[in-house]
């Protein structure tokens with residue numbers, strides 16, 4: 526499997542890796558094929574996931590710039606076609622209490638408002654583009670996987686209510702049984718906003734909208750070499766060359782060090798994996814997930830899950846550290862064990878699908894939407910830490926504003942700072958391995 530730490534680029538026109546999403550998305554929309562020959566544009570975007578597609582759409586619609594998008598493999602080949610499908614008020618992986626203590630209540634609120642705006646941006650695009658992506662009704666539960674987590678959830682609800690003026694609720698264990706039952710249903714934090722959908726259909730919908738607005742999307746066109754001369758960027762792909770005055774890097778967890786020295790080492794690619802079971806019987810459904818809301822738990826190495834419209838369960842969590850180890854059947858087994866621990870009625874249930882992808886974690890565990898220092902007119906966004914379905918779409922919109930000339934399109938300063946490089950790069954994965962072992966130990970207590 527492609528490993529951004531090891532390989533120079535994600536491939537050349539590789540097909541989507543097999544998944545439930547690929548099998549249920551229907552036919553892929555038309556694209557512009559691989560780049561061939563030389564073209565000159567104002568803006569080139571690298572990566573055709575939600576970030577790149579949203580940026581291309583907004584550049585065309587709001588700024589009159591018809592960008593060219595270069596994608597190594599297929600549209601949404603990265604996270605955008607592989608994720609757990611939760612569009613939530615989310616971005617990064619910093620606890621609310623930590624966010625408030627780091628940046629203060631005013632900035633925390635401004636960031637929360639930006640994340641909420643991101644969710645509304647996605648809702649708006651689905652509506653406006655008539656994107657048929659099987660969107661489910663709203664509702665997100667953070668479920669206590671242990672009784673001792675309840676007090677923490679109650680405190681978090683208090684912060685949402687008092688500091689962010691948001692209507693989160695605590696749901697006691699007895700009351701959650703209608704949507705979530707089984708062995709780990711001790712209570713939950715409930716957020717009324719947030720929904721799930723078919724993520725590949727969402728990406729393809731954005732792709733259609735971007736092309737209709739005037740963007741060009743070349744698949745099978747990895748950027749293999751990037752040089753700059755006299756303020757003009759030259760991006761070489763296997764079939765052709767793009768020269769551009771401005772470049773947007775929208776490669777997130779799939780960014781290799783070889784792409785550009787200025788962006789190298791600024792995100793840690795972390796593998797997340799998903800299994801999808803066979804469809805549940807009515808009885809199994811009643812004893813596990815009667816509800817179809819978005820669910821995740823309170824573990825350090827958390828699980829995220831939902832019941833799909835055809836009554837299968839999608840269940841995801843952290844898995845391999847390296848690309849080489851990603852296909853190891855043990856990771857699939859670990860997810861299966863975690864699912865059955867939570868819902869004993871599903872013990873031994875057949876798994877029909879299993880896939881994974883690279884999420885991107887930045888040094889401060891928060892997203893960034895920034896101008897890249899040391900480069901001329903290069904912009905980048907990413908670092909969503911497995912919580913980027915809605916925020917990446919919002920980040921693409923903000924990137925378009927920056928390319929269009931706005932220095933800082935939000936009030937949240939930290940979002941617009943380039944992420945620090947991780948220190949001790951060669952040892953990052955050793956540290957990650959140790960952190961996982963510690964979290965596993967803590968989660969088992």
Ligand SMILES: Cc1cc2nc3c(=O)[nH]c(=O)nc-3n(C[C@H](O)[C@H](O)[C@H](O)COP(=O)(O)OP(=O)(O)OC[C@H]3O[C@@H](n4cnc5c(N)ncnc54)[C@H](O)[C@@H]3O)c2cc1C
Nearest residue numbers: 572574575576597603604605608609611748882912913914
């Ligand atoms: C298993 C999994 C579950 C997840 N679940 C959720 C969830 O439930 N909710 C949530 O909010 N978030 C979730 N996420 C995260 C979310 O999917 C991402 O934050 C979001 O899709 C990022 O979009 P993106 O466009 O920035 O990056 P991506 O969609 O990853 O796109 C990057 C693209 O860049 C391309 N690329 C890289 N290098 C080059 C190059 N040299 N030349 C050309 N192209 C290149 C890649 O091929 C790739 O297609 C999950 C992610 C995974 C992997």
